[in-house]
Amino acid sequence: MAKYTGLEEIIKNYKDLIPLVFHKNELLFQEGESAKGIYCIESGNVKLSKKEANDGDRIVHLAAKGEILGLHAVVNRHNYTNSAVALTKTHSCFITADDFLKLIEDNNTYKLLVMKSLCSRIDTMENHINRISDKPSDERFADTLLMLVNKYGLNRSRELNIHLSLDEIASFTCTSKSYMKKIISDFSQRGLISFSGGIINIRNLPQLENIVNLSSKAALPS
Amino acid sequence: MKTYFETPTCDECKSRFNNVFCSLTGEQVTEMSLDKNCSMYKKGQLIFYEGNRPSGVYCINKGKIKIFQTGEEGKEQILRLAKEGDVLGYRAMISGDPYSASAAVMEDAVVCFIPKKTFFGFLQGNSELSSNMMMLLSHDLKEAESRITGLAQKPVRERMAETILMLQEFYGLNGNDDTINASLSREDIANIVGTATETAIRILSDFKNEKLIELQGKRIKILNHSGLVKAAHIFE
Incomplete structure (x- = not known):
């Protein structure tokens, strides 16, 4: 989960901030285009994906309210390394790259906040790498569901507060679409979840935790 | 001591x-x-x-x-x-x-x-x-x-080729025999690639048979750089 670092406040208090609204499936920025600025999500969810060699898209991160996008591209003055697409109607504020760099230029305290914010995202990425590497697909899926519950929470009907298509779930857990379909139907039959129209209903959280814990228990040194 | x-x-x-x-x-x-x-x-x-x-x-x-x-x-x-x-x-x-x-x-x-x-x-x-x-x-x-x-995407063979290229780029060559300037155990290599040690050993020996690399104990020498780049499927 994104850690609050205080950088959000500094961006939000900037005088020349540009408010932007994106509709579902609208592009915030595209991988490879020069980094024009930084987005701070005020409400909504955004997926970050990267192009793969076989023309597919790989979701590398799911962002929520309060997260900052495009930071590392702006700081390093290179192109955006991923594409950001709104998953729901998303409100964000935007600060141009030049404005942001000027804002932090002579302020080492601000720079430290940028560093903290980057560290937090790297941790998230590395946790994700751990989740997807060297584990069977069903564990990856269970682990990903727990992460999503933790990050986005459940509504009153125990539905995840983020809607994802089958394609998106498969891409994020690094599983083929057809196999993902099989796992979802297996999980549904076992009464763990139900899934329809992008809505994931968590029906048995302790059992999902069990699936993940059983494997990490085996990892403890004997 | x-x-x-x-x-x-x-x-x-x-x-x-x-x-x-x-x-x-x-x-x-x-x-x-x-x-x-x-x-x-x-x-x-x-x-x-x-x-x-x-x-x-x-x-x-x-x-x-x-x-x-x-x-x-x-x-x-x-x-x-x-x-x-x-x-x-x-x-x-x-x-x-x-x-x-x-x-x-x-x-x-x-x-x-x-x-x-x-x-x-x-x-x-x-x-x-x-x-x-x-x-x-x-x-x-x-x-x-x-x-x-x-x-997510690359099969083990491609990741191994990529790892060997990365090792050469990162550690450089030994001046004497043009081997990569690092002696890593097979286990370490497997853990970088993210695969089982046996698989890593098998792929290394495949590469050797294909004359892509030469193995001298723990030392690796790249014989066919472009062949290895091809095996790694690097597009950038």
């Missing part, structure tokens, strides 16, 4: 100008030299351990180090390799979190410890160092992102 060991000074450190501390002023270099502690580590020794709290950062004067996480059934997943001039542990230091990975020595190393107070003092007082640190973290983030796509 006591090994003779001379503490390196920052002034004379060969790596000083190719690491993140290159922007320190002469005065700050002297301060760092006085504040730091240097130790010699033998192969296999741990420098810091996943889950512990950091009290400073480490700067490698000499040697090769792996940064790894321990996963399923105690299996290591090597996240990064480091060499002279690299700084370790800065992420945990900056975020204030426990170490997310462990660091262990692969080839005998001399590592200097820079205390928290000194490190943050420099960050506050040196704008260029702050900027360098920011860029370094941005780069790390970009790498982490690419790893996700690499892991």
Whole structure:
């Protein structure tokens, strides 16, 4: 989960901030285009994906309210390394790259906040790498569901507060679409979840935790 | 047995100008030299351990180090390799979190410890160092992102080819016999690629049979660079 670092406040208090609204499936920025600025999500969810060699898209991160996008591209003055697409109607504020760099230029305290914010995202990425590497697909899926519950929470009907298509779930857990379909139907039959129209209903959280814990228990040194 | 060991000074450190501390002023270099502690580590020794709290950062004067996480059934997943001039542990230091990975020595190393107070003092007082640190973290983030796509998509054979190319680029060649300047165990290589040791051994011997590489014990020599690039499916 994104850690609050205080950088959000500094961006939000900037005088020349540009408010932007994106509709579902609208592009915030595209991988490879020069980094024009930084987005701070005020409400909504955004997926970050990267192009793969076989023309597919790989979701590398799911962002929520309060997260900052495009930071590392702006700081390093290179192109955006991923594409950001709104998953729901998303409100964000935007600060141009030049404005942001000027804002932090002579302020080492601000720079430290940028560093903290980057560290937090790297941790998230590395946790994700751990989740997807060297584990069977069903564990990856269970682990990903727990992460999503933790990050986005459940509504009153125990539905995840983020809607994802089958394609998106498969891409994020690094599983083929057809196999993902099989796992979802297996999980549904076992009464763990139900899934329809992008809505994931968590029906048995302790059992999902069990699936993940059983494997990490085996990892403890004997 | 006591090994003779001379503490390196920052002034004379060969790596000083190719690491993140290159922007320190002469005065700050002297301060760092006085504040730091240097130790010699033998192969296999741990420098810091996943889950512990950091009290400073480490700067490698000499040697090769792996940064790894321990996963399923105690299996290591090597996240990064480091060499002279690299700084370790800065992420945990900056975020204030426990170490997310462990660091262990692969080839005998001399590592200097820079205390928290000194490190943050420099960050506050040196704008260029702050900027360098920011860029370094941005780069790390970009790498982490690419790893996700690499892991997800590339089959083991391609990842192995990529790893060998990366090792050559990172550690360079030994002047005498043109082998890659690092002796990693088969297990370490498997843990970088993210596969079982047996699989790693099998693929290495495939590469050898295809005359892509030559194996001399732990040493690897690239015979057919373009063939290996092709095997790695690198498009960039």
